[in-house]
Amino acid sequence: MLSPSLRADEVSRAYSSGLLSKRKKTVLDRVSLEVKKGETLGIMGESGTGKTTLGKIITGLEAPSTGNVFYGEKSLSRMKNTERKRFRSRVQMVFQNPEGSLNPRKKIELSLNQVLKLTGTPGRKQKEALLLALESVGLTEDVLYRYPHQLSGGQNQRVVLARVLFLQPHFIVLDEPTSALDMSVQAQILHLLKRLQRETGMGYVFISHDRSVVEFVSDRIGILANGRLHFS
Amino acid sequence: MSCLQIRNLTVRFGTASGPLKAVDCVSLAHEKEETLALVGETGCGKSMLGRAVLKLLPGDALVSGEILYEGRNLLSLSEKDLPVIRGNEISYVLQNPSLALDPVRTVGKQISEVFHIHRRIKIKDAARKTDLLLQRMGFSTPEEIASLYPFQLSEGMNQRILIAMAVALHPRIIIADEPTKGLDERLKKEVIGELDRIKKEKESSLLLISHDLGVARKLSNRIAIMYCGQIVEVSPAADFFAGPLHPYSRALLESHPENGFNPVPGTAPSMIAPPRGCRFHPRCGRKMDICAEKEPQQYRKKETDVKCFLHR
Amino acid sequence: MKALSPAQKRISGERRNAFLLFGAALMAFFLVLSLFAPWIAPRDPWERFEPYAAPGKEHLLGTNDLGHDILSELIYGSRVSLIVGLGASLLATAIGLLVGLFSGYFKGVPDEILMGATDIFLMIPRIPLIIILAAFLKPSFWIIALVIGLFWWTSIARVVRSKTIQVREMPFVQSAECLGFSGRRVIFSEILPNILHIVVPKFMLTVAAAMISEASLSFIGLGDPSMKSWGLMLNYAFNRGGFINGMWWWFLPPGICITLFVLSIVFVSFAIQSGEERQMGLR
Numbered sequence: 001m002l003s004p005s006l007r008a009d010e011v012s013r014a015y016s017s018g019l020l021s022k023r024k025k026t027v028l029d030r031v032s033l034e035v036k037k038g039e040t041l042g043i044m045g046e047s048g049t050g051k052t053t054l055g056k057i058i059t060g061l062e063a064p065s066t067g068n069v070f071y072g073e074k075s076l077s078r079m080k081n082t083e084r085k086r087f088r089s090r091v092q093m094v095f096q097n098p099e100g101s102l103n104p105r106k107k108i109e110l111s112l113n114q115v116l117k118l119t120g121t122p123g124r125k126q127k128e129a130l131l132l133a134l135e136s137v138g139l140t141e142d143v144l145y146r147y148p149h150q151l152s153g154g155q156n157q158r159v160v161l162a163r164v165l166f167l168q169p170h171f172i173v174l175d176e177p178t179s180a181l182d183m184s185v186q187a188q189i190l191h192l193l194k195r196l197q198r199e200t201g202m203g204y205v206f207i208s209h210d211r212s213v214v215e216f217v218s219d220r221i222g223i224l225a226n227g228r229l230h231f232s
Numbered sequence: 233m234s235c236l237q238i239r240n241l242t243v244r245f246g247t248a249s250g251p252l253k254a255v256d257c258v259s260l261a262h263e264k265e266e267t268l269a270l271v272g273e274t275g276c277g278k279s280m281l282g283r284a285v286l287k288l289l290p291g292d293a294l295v296s297g298e299i300l301y302e303g304r305n306l307l308s309l310s311e312k313d314l315p316v317i318r319g320n321e322i323s324y325v326l327q328n329p330s331l332a333l334d335p336v337r338t339v340g341k342q343i344s345e346v347f348h349i350h351r352r353i354k355i356k357d358a359a360r361k362t363d364l365l366l367q368r369m370g371f372s373t374p375e376e377i378a379s380l381y382p383f384q385l386s387e388g389m390n391q392r393i394l395i396a397m398a399v400a401l402h403p404r405i406i407i408a409d410e411p412t413k414g415l416d417e418r419l420k421k422e423v424i425g426e427l428d429r430i431k432k433e434k435e436s437s438l439l440l441i442s443h444d445l446g447v448a449r450k451l452s453n454r455i456a457i458m459y460c461g462q463i464v465e466v467s468p469a470a471d472f473f474a475g476p477l478h479p480y481s482r483a484l485l486e487s488h489p490e491n492g493f494n495p496v497p498g499t500a501p502s503m504i505a506p507p508r509g510c511r512f513h514p515r516c517g518r519k520m521d522i523c524a525e526k527e528p529q530q531y532r533k534k535e536t537d538v539k540c541f542l543h544r
Numbered sequence: 545m546k547a548l549s550p551a552q553k554r555i556s557g558e559r560r561n562a563f564l565l566f567g568a569a570l571m572a573f574f575l576v577l578s579l580f581a582p583w584i585a586p587r588d589p590w591e592r593f594e595p596y597a598a599p600g601k602e603h604l605l606g607t608n609d610l611g612h613d614i615l616s617e618l619i620y621g622s623r624v625s626l627i628v629g630l631g632a633s634l635l636a637t638a639i640g641l642l643v644g645l646f647s648g649y650f651k652g653v654p655d656e657i658l659m660g661a662t663d664i665f666l667m668i669p670r671i672p673l674i675i676i677l678a679a680f681l682k683p684s685f686w687i688i689a690l691v692i693g694l695f696w697w698t699s700i701a702r703v704v705r706s707k708t709i710q711v712r713e714m715p716f717v718q719s720a721e722c723l724g725f726s727g728r729r730v731i732f733s734e735i736l737p738n739i740l741h742i743v744v745p746k747f748m749l750t751v752a753a754a755m756i757s758e759a760s761l762s763f764i765g766l767g768d769p770s771m772k773s774w775g776l777m778l779n780y781a782f783n784r785g786g787f788i789n790g791m792w793w794w795f796l797p798p799g800i801c802i803t804l805f806v807l808s809i810v811f812v813s814f815a816i817q818s819g820e821e822r823q824m825g826l827r
Contacts, residue, residue, distance in 0.1 A: 046418060047419075056718075061722060088724040092723070093718075093722045095718065095719060100716060101716050103716045103737070104716070104738070106737070118723070152274065153274065160719070163719075164723070167723065180414055182274050183444055183446075183484075183488050184484055184496045186493070187488075187493040187495040187496070190495075210417065
């Protein structure tokens with residue numbers, strides 16, 4: 001059986017301002033897209049065009065006003081709790097601000113362990129799994145004992161990736177993952193993402209305003225403008 | 233003729249794990265009316281260098297060396313004399329425009345304040361000057377913009393407001409700290425265009441601090457590359473982009489989008505315990521035995537100063 | 545941007561430390577008094593001696609109208625203040641935290657309901673209600689602690705709610721949700737640690753406020769006469785001839801104690817809060 005694809009079908013998102021006002025702000029207008037495992041769909045657009053909203057809708061963190069998101073044949077809105085849970089682990093999201101993505105009050109080890117526990121890894125194997133995860137994203141053990149503000153942006157982003165990888169997702173939606181990073185660090189993270197994709201066969205939805213970055217990583221590119229998504 | 237001469241500047245912090253030299257014995261000259269780009273990765277000390285010029289360092293920083301501006305050592309100026317220079321003759325454009333502006337005052341008031349405080353211009357006249365300035369910065373409705381608060385304006389607009397505040401008094405030197413960080417393509421272009429226009433119009437010198445060589449390329453005459461608290465290469469822009477001499481400069485250039493996103497191998501070194509000898513040698517593809525033992529001095533190759541044994 | 549000279553930075557740190565030290569020392573002093581009252585007090589505060597005695601060798605602070613040793617009363621009085629203060633505050637903070645967290649996190653209908661409840665509680669006039677309750681129930685200090693706690697939670701709930709709403713939007717909370725943590729887990733594991741720095745000072749200030757409330761209630765006669773409390777001492781001093789006869793050793797010490805205990809708590813909470821602020825600002 002083919003692995004399920006992640007699909008958005010005529011997704012719209014509108015906000016109404018004020019309780020009684022009829023004014024509606026349409027952020028997304030009947031957007032459709034599809035990603036398969038192993039490929040990278042790039043989504044380009046300027047800041048504030050609704051790219052993040054689209055990312056959140058695809059990941060199920062936000063509900064669309066109209067339209068549906070499908071994982072395989074199942075629509076997100078129709079999923080039961082157990083199916084929803086499985087969807088959660090299959091589709092993950094990485095946000096723009098790496099340091100903000102980790103709880104500032106927790107050491108890296110704790111942040112990672114809490115997710116590791118979700119996977120049901122037995123206690124004695126946890127340290128081993130942690131070290132393996134760090135290695136796969138190019139980090140050393142000493143990172144475990146620090147707080148997010150003591151690490152660089154690049155290191156934090158790697159920790160975020162390591163954490164997401166514990167759940168062995170099929171798809172990762174990346175919202176401007178390198179925009180806050182230096183040029184040189186950006187290059188490192190982009191290569192890391194490509195390597196991880198080769199090794200695990202994940203599909204990416206890569207959202208960015210940076211044309212050169214999107215072109216570098218994506219197999220297909222869609223441009224989000226005025227709420228509509230156009231494919232070239 | 234240099235308007236700013238930095239000599240043997242060291243900025244040191246005491247940390248729990250030992251002294252950290254954010255800027256390690258750096259000497260740099262900034263010529264009149266040139267745009268000098270100070271490029272390096274986050275944490276290499278470039279921001280500290282910029283802030284040291286105006287003594288805007290954190291309270292626990294220990295500074296030594298000299299920063300000569302028109303014959304005076306800025307580092308020895310008292311807190312009384314410095315405000316005359318800050319904003320007036322040397323101005324600083326901060327990162328993060330939305331955070332750098334006062335959220336509870338209109339942008340117009342904030343710009344007028346610059347005129348009022350430094351030139352003792354009356355509020356009414358300052359308001360007029362503000363409108364003129366905003367108009368020159370490309371805002372078609374200056375009165376309207378002046379009455380808005382920072383949160384009502386976009387990031388790009390706020391960045392232009394910050395730049396406006398920095399150039400209001402025709403300073404001799406503008407220090408711009410990562411003016412394009414986090415901005416998208418369009419905004420980046422806008423800000424670069426803005427800075428370009430200003431330096432031509434005002435005949436100011438611009439010290440551009442950035443991690444982005446692409447931005448440096450568009451604006452600067454000379455490039456200085458900073459690594460782990462030290463300047464490793466200073467070169468005229470044209471020569472630099474034709475072929476950088478220092479292996480780190482080359483690797484940095486290679487990591488940029490136009491050149492294929494080739495990452496610089498290895499990881500950034502600790503500033504508390506930097507590598508012995510040449511600080512870049514653990515990551516250098518062309519290292520020699522001597523690189524691990526002795527620290528290279530600066531060698532001159534035509535118009536370029538480079539700190540690398542390869543160019544002995 | 546102003547650069548603080550090293551000297552300036554040190555002073556603010558020193559001043560903060562001074563508050564902390566002084567406040568903590570005072571607090572510790574009163575805590576010891578209340579915990580070890582039976583061993584510290586020179587006499588049993590309920591034992592009768594010669595009434596209205598002036599301070600002397602036998603009774604350092606004299607005796608009250610019933611002949612009880614005032615100094616012993618004072619020492620035992622710290623217990624009531626502490627119990628009511630802590631008890632009321634714990635109750636208020638617990639309720640306020642839960643209401644604020646759930647309200648701020650889940651938004652929508654639960655938020656409306658909880659905030660509605662908060663508004664209702666805020667509207668009820670406290671002192672009249674306490675007086676009515678005291679008239680119908682036996683005025684024991686547990687009741688007082690309960691009533692104070694049941695009314696003070698509202699301000700904590702509001703503060704917690706707005707901070708929760710703020711923290712809720714931060715990427716690491718969204719990440720936690722995305723990674724599959726349950727709502728409850730997110731609230732207690734991700735959000736709570738990031739609002740504690742606001743809650744702890746508020747908790748301490750509530751202790752202080754509750755202490756003053758108890759003292760006030762006791763002073764106007766709604767207190768628990770079966771326990772020695774500073775407020776009650778003030779009540780008796782005023783109503784049984786202490787004030788008129790200028791017996792400062794009777795009415796001044798309880799007042800000073802209330803003031804000092806509350807002050808010590810305020811100092812410590814101020815030091816904690818400014819310490820947190822500095823930590824967050826410096827980063």
